Amino acid sequence: MATISVFDIFKIGVGPSSSHTMGPWKAAQAFIQKIDIEKTATIVTDLYGSLSKTGIGHGTDLAVMLGLSDFNVKTIDTNKINKYIDNIKYSGQLKLKNEKFIDFIAHEHIIFNNTMLPFHPNGIKFTAFYTDGDIHQETYYSIGGGFICQEGDDLSVDLVNVIPYPINTSKELENWIKETGTSAIEVIRRNELALRTEEELTERIAELWKNMQDSIYNGCHKFGILPGGLEVERRAPILNRQLIKREDYKNRKQWKAAIINEKYSFSQILKWVSCFALAVNEENAAFSRVVTAPTNGAAGVIPSVLMYHHCFNNQSAKDIENFLLIAGEIGSLFKKGATISAAMGGCQAEIGVSSAMAAAGLTAVNGGKCKQILMAAEIAMEHHLGLTCDPVNGLVQIPCIERNTMGAIKAITASQIALSSDPAKARISLDEVIRTMWETAQDMNTKYKETSDGGLAKIVREMIAEC
Numbered sequence: 175m176a177t178i179s180v181f182d183i184f185k186i187g188v189g190p191s192s193s194h195t196m197g198p199w200k201a202a203q204a205f206i207q208k209i210d211i212e213k214t215a216t217i218v219t220d221l222y223g224s225l226s227k228t229g230i231g232h233g234t235d236l237a238v239m240l241g242l243s244d245f246n247v248k249t250i251d252t253n254k255i256n257k258y259i260d261n262i263k264y265s266g267q268l269k270l271k272n273e274k275f276i277d278f279i280a281h282e283h284i285i286f287n288n289t290m291l292p293f294h295p296n297g298i299k300f301t302a303f304y305t306d307g308d309i310h311q312e313t314y315y316s317i318g319g320g321f322i323c324q325e326g327d328d329l330s331v332d333l334v335n336v337i338p339y340p341i342n343t344s345k346e347l348e349n350w351i352k353e354t355g356t357s358a359i360e361v362i363r364r365n366e367l368a369l370r371t372e373e374e375l376t377e378r379i380a381e382l383w384k385n386m387q388d389s390i391y392n393g394c395h396k397f398g399i400l401p402g403g404l405e406v407e408r409r410a411p412i413l414n415r416q417l418i419k420r421e422d423y424k425n426r427k428q429w430k431a432a433i434i435n436e437k438y439s440f441s442q443i444l445k446w447v448s449c450f451a452l453a454v455n456e457e458n459a460a461f462s463r464v465v466t467a468p469t470n471g472a473a474g475v476i477p478s479v480l481m482y483h484h485c486f487n488n489q490s491a492k493d494i495e496n497f498l499l500i501a502g503e504i505g506s507l508f509k510k511g512a513t514i515s516a517a518m519g520g521c522q523a524e525i526g527v528s529s530a531m532a533a534a535g536l537t538a539v540n541g542g543k544c545k546q547i548l549m550a551a552e553i554a555m556e557h558h559l560g561l562t563c564d565p566v567n568g569l570v571q572i573p574c575i576e577r578n579t580m581g582a583i584k585a586i587t588a589s590q591i592a593l594s595s596d597p598a599k600a601r602i603s604l605d606e607v608i609r610t611m612w613e614t615a616q617d618m619n620t621k622y623k624e625t626s627d628g629g630l631a632k633i634v635r636e637m638i639a640e641c
């Protein structure tokens with residue numbers, strides 16, 4: 175199986191969806207590396223399956239245009255995305271790979287097909303039409319969490335020869351701990367250090383944490399209605415205003431200090447956890463910058479739990495890094511043993527996995543032993559099993575935004591239970607719950623896998639039709 179780094183699981187990007195926005199964006203960028211830009215007259219993109227059914231709400235068409243233009247997801251000014259898209263739409267021209275203008279009529283050149291490709295529910299086919307009459311065609315699949323592949327790719331090509339401790343199951347992680355006589359954090363850190371220097375590891379973790387905090391802070395301070403037509407009001411700034419006791423802060427640092435230096439009741443802390451999660455996912459829904467963790471729809475759970483620990487627990491300097499290393503490893507176990515794609519497994523694969531990751535990270539930084547860390551992840555996932563994906567109007571808003579608050583709270587509870595339990599008495603292992611999640615995913619009806627054909631999406635559509 176492939177080796178997955180913590181930086182594959184956590185990626186800085188743009189909302190609202192890792193599989194439906196970032197994956198197609200990345201696929202478009204991969205495609206333009208393979209074509210003859212000079213000879214290209216235009217490009218047609220065919221979207222299939224879930225990408226087609228919920229692509230409008232998830233901004234897949236916008237992502238394709240930005241990817242073909244070769245904008246970088248990490249550095250694009252998210253405030254200008256609407257302007258870039260309007261320029262393409264009004265001019266009928268797209269600056270391919272930021273090099274050459276081609277004719278491009280968005281509603282004609284991006285086709286939402288009512289079919290699904292057999293390999294994976296998120297299929298995307300690009301066709302470049304050359305001036306000499308030739309074409310170049312490639313098909314990609316967005317397989318969750320911003321990862322893409324092509325049919326026939328050997329996903330097992332990996333770095334097992336590079337990293338000292340390959341881990342595909344939680345059992346293997348435990349075995350390495352036994353063999354090396356060290357901790358889970360240390361085993362995972364040594365694997366990361368086989369891929370990069372200590373300085374790079376520290377820098378990149380700091381960059382992730384900065385972006386997570388930015389998305390929380392920004393979301394806590396932007397009032398208004400989210401785009402897409404559902405008229406969903408941003409609630410994080412309202413909660414922030416209710417909870418914050420000192421309002422004389424001028425920036426994120428001062429705001430955080432204002433929270434840390436106050437005494438909050440249990441109920442208020444609970445509200446802060448929800449506020450942090452809402453903030454990130456309201457930013458995500460507004461096409462702003464977030465950290466994929468392990469997906470964009472679930473991007474609020476981990477920052478929220480980490481911020482909770484940062485503000486309300488006695489934390490040490492290394493906690494951010496240790497939390498993210500453990501959480502990242504748990505995310506990769508789910509990716510290897512099941513899926514982190516809602517189009518494959520419903521929302522259990524997004525919110526469920528992020529909750530398990532956060533529970534494990536929180537347990538690790540609160541002194542949990544490896545078995546307790548794994549137990550926390552197992553408990554968190556156990557209570558998300560079967561959770562369906564049914565985004566109303568294909569937007570990552572209802573139920574997605576609130577669902578992140580639930581994932582965060584369950585993660586904290588799971589961690590507390592694990593920390594006060596004897597894991598030797600646990601009846602279910604993390605590997606077993608991962609297997610259960612995968613079997614549940616395979617049994618789940620397609621209408622609950624990011625198609626907006628069932629659940630809340632269907633009921634709301636019917637209600638609107640009746641009005």
Ligand code: SF4
Nearest residue numbers: 471516521524563574
């Ligand atoms: S319902 Fe869950 S899996 Fe589906 S789009 Fe929303 S957050 Fe993602």
